[in-house]
Amino acid sequence: MKLGISFLKLHPGRFAEVTREGERLGFESVWLSDHLVFPVDLGGAPYPGDNADSPADTVVKTPSMWDRPLFDTTAYLCFLAGQTSTIRFGTYVYLLGLRHPLIGARAFQTLDVVSGGRAEVGIGAGWMESEFAAAGVDFRTRGRRLDECIQVCKRLWTEPNVAHEGEFYAFDGVGFEPKPSPAMRLHVGGESRAAMRRVARYGNGWIGMEHTLESLPAKLAELDRALADAGRSRDELEISVVGAAREPDDLKKWAELGVHRLILTPFRRTSTAIEDMRDFATGIGLGK
Template sequence: MKFGIPLGGVHPGLWRDLTVRAEELGYESVWLPEHLVLPAEMSGSPHHGDSHPPIPSQTPMYDAIAYLSYLAGQTSTIRMGTYVYNIGLRHPFVSARAATTLDIVSNGRFDFGIGASWLREEWDASGLDFSTRGARVDEALEVCRALWTQPTVEHHGRFFDFDAVAFEPKPVQAGGPPIHVGGDGLPALRRVARFGSGWIPMNHTLDQIPGSVQKLSELWTEHGRSGKPEVTTSAAADSPEDIQRAADAGIDRMIVMPWRRTREALDGIARFADDILTPTRTG
């Protein structure tokens, strides 16, 4: 089992110290949430059953890939992930270039978590059609993958149209940074099978994970993929038994937040490492 830290769960002023300390303690990764812009009036939620956004519009937002590039320069082994990046809101030239830069400066430590987005008002503010976001994300991923792997790329699609371009340098990780697709429905699972290295379920309970993993495995095979997709999500992690249940359900990486307030975070990750992380790895 791999263990990641959600940087969005603490004040940005602690991101550097928390990342450096997490690396020292043996955590595998840190993950940063992302929005391009937060409209003053927002509705909906990424969490099923919630009618209000989980964050206020005044929440400080940073360019996630730029900030992770800074954190990569402060560390040497811990991986950097987006949880998740709204790739459909950008031209794929922008996303591919930013992701490549982080992959290079981190020496191949970037995990590219992406999503189709839930915030309609953010798409409206960007002048894009929220109802076509899934198709736009798929085409953006197709272009990014081509830019990362081919000497020249020409593309004539529904949303993006360009003659042959060159794209250098290529990412450190062969084929580009691993893409982890956030989402819960069949379109997200299909996106994983077509483009992804992993899946980030956002609303699944632990009991629901195995059934969706089975469906994902079927889609993965249908697309002629080898190996298996990696599953990353948050779940109860209060004991080694919790970790075993998560592993049995098919989870490969747990995003854990063993604190309630920013001032408790450094002590919290140290305590979790002593109580859970180290015993799990040595047991």
């Protein structure tokens, strides 16, 4: 079982220290979330129904976060890569459809190259309509836009030169060098049917958000159905889940469900992060 560290509840001032200590303790990866801006009025956070690429039926008002620190996600991970040698760097999830695909493709190519092949590309459609409005991007088309971005990025990362003519983006032939390593995998995040279809069409992996051992089996069954419709199976995917574990038996239970990587928060608060990580690693048997 691979263990990743979520930075979602960690102050950026501790990112570097936690990454270095995580590598020393034997954690496999660190995962940083992504936003361009936090508008003063965030609107609501959707808890998706059948299609998270459209506004959900159930929307919960989100507290304002406009004054919280934000950084360019892949740039910050490049900085962390320069201080480490083995730990991997992932995004859950990068809003690829908010960027032109040339920009998104270059960002992850750079991370992968400077880290020596340690990039994990986690992408998603996004939920914050006001963020899309601030960037001048139509929120209603974010699903189709993301699908087109994925297709373009995959070509840029593998083909000698690429020309593209699509619904949202068009450009004449361009070169794109150097190519990222084959180890750079594309993980699709999301819980909706649209996200599952996207995993089945394009994904090397799936990122499940905030699951328990009890909630995950039903979602994996949905994923299996989407994969079957696309002529694929879960054997072809790396399953990463944001969850929790307190003892070695918990890791065994996640693995028995088919989880390859557990992304967790191994600390209670920023101020005690290092001590908590060490206690967690001892209790879970990390490195044994």
